[in-house]
Amino acid sequence: MTSTPIELAATMRGGTKDYGSGDTAVRALDGLDVDIARHEFTAIMGPSGSGKSTLLHTLAGLDRLTAGQSSIADTIITGLSEAAITQVRRDNIGFVFQSFNLIPSLSAKENITLPLDIAGVDVDPAWFDEIIGILGLGDRLTHLPAELSGGQQQRVAVARALVARPEIIFADEPSGNLDSKSGAELLGFMRRAVKEFGQTIVMVTHDPTAASYSDRILFLEDGRIVDEMREPTADRVLDRMKQMGH
Ligand SMILES: Nc1ncnc2c1ncn2[C@@H]1O[C@H](COP(=O)(O)OP(=O)(O)OP(=O)(O)O)[C@@H](O)[C@H]1O
Numbered sequence: 001m002t003s004t005p006i007e008l009a010a011t012m013r014g015g016t017k018d019y020g021s022g023d024t025a026v027r028a029l030d031g032l033d034v035d036i037a038r039h040e041f042t043a044i045m046g047p048s049g050s051g052k053s054t055l056l057h058t059l060a061g062l063d064r065l066t067a068g069q070s071s072i073a074d075t076i077i078t079g080l081s082e083a084a085i086t087q088v089r090r091d092n093i094g095f096v097f098q099s100f101n102l103i104p105s106l107s108a109k110e111n112i113t114l115p116l117d118i119a120g121v122d123v124d125p126a127w128f129d130e131i132i133g134i135l136g137l138g139d140r141l142t143h144l145p146a147e148l149s150g151g152q153q154q155r156v157a158v159a160r161a162l163v164a165r166p167e168i169i170f171a172d173e174p175s176g177n178l179d180s181k182s183g184a185e186l187l188g189f190m191r192r193a194v195k196e197f198g199q200t201i202v203m204v205t206h207d208p209t210a211a212s213y214s215d216r217i218l219f220l221e222d223g224r225i226v227d228e229m230r231e232p233t234a235d236r237v238l239d240r241m242k243q244m245g246h
């Protein structure tokens, strides 16, 4: 019998990241091996300072490893020029951060299509309509960010990440600034994007409920992966966090 190889959207081998030097040096990532499977929703959890954001940023090519190697899709980005990495990011990656990073003077619609407009790529109208419909933004497209609620602004940020159908979406605490209802809606949508559209998502969170929307959780401690959990539930995540001394 042959088994289908797991397709990987991103990888890291021996990923090490040091900040600073000498007495103030901090090893934020300590030789990580990570595989991010395509069409999966991966959550990254761990105590404050354990290296979650650093892992996200180095996987996404926003920051460079000190040692080791990482790849996005089939491209090893380690050692590429800044311009080349920027191109790989543009072609493959969508970002959703805790702060929504919307341009205040642009409408919701203009914010959503901005990455494609910059890249000179046409927006697929059917795909745009589908995203907007599911995110419930249809009657908000002409509004400025300041005229939207926090949850609506975050959904605009998610739509902006999805519109180019990126290979991977990286999200750092995307529901962190939202009330629990808006957060649940957003996470539910991210889960649908994975299940129904085959989107790949990597999300940092410290919230067990948020993490329970994922397919797999990687637990970080002191810059190392100390555990992993498949098909998590909030209760099991909470138990695991208690063991880790939270
Ligand atoms: N730019 C930087 N310069 C120096 N040290 C840094 C820098 N960024 C992160 N660090 C350090 O690296 C370690 C990992 O930080 P990181 O931001 O990845 O943690 P985190 O798990 O995302 O934490 P949090 O849950 O608080 O967001 C920490 O000790 C942090 O102080």
Ligand SMILES: [Mg+2]
Residues within 6 Å of the ligand: 052, 053, 054
């Ligand atoms: Mg962080």
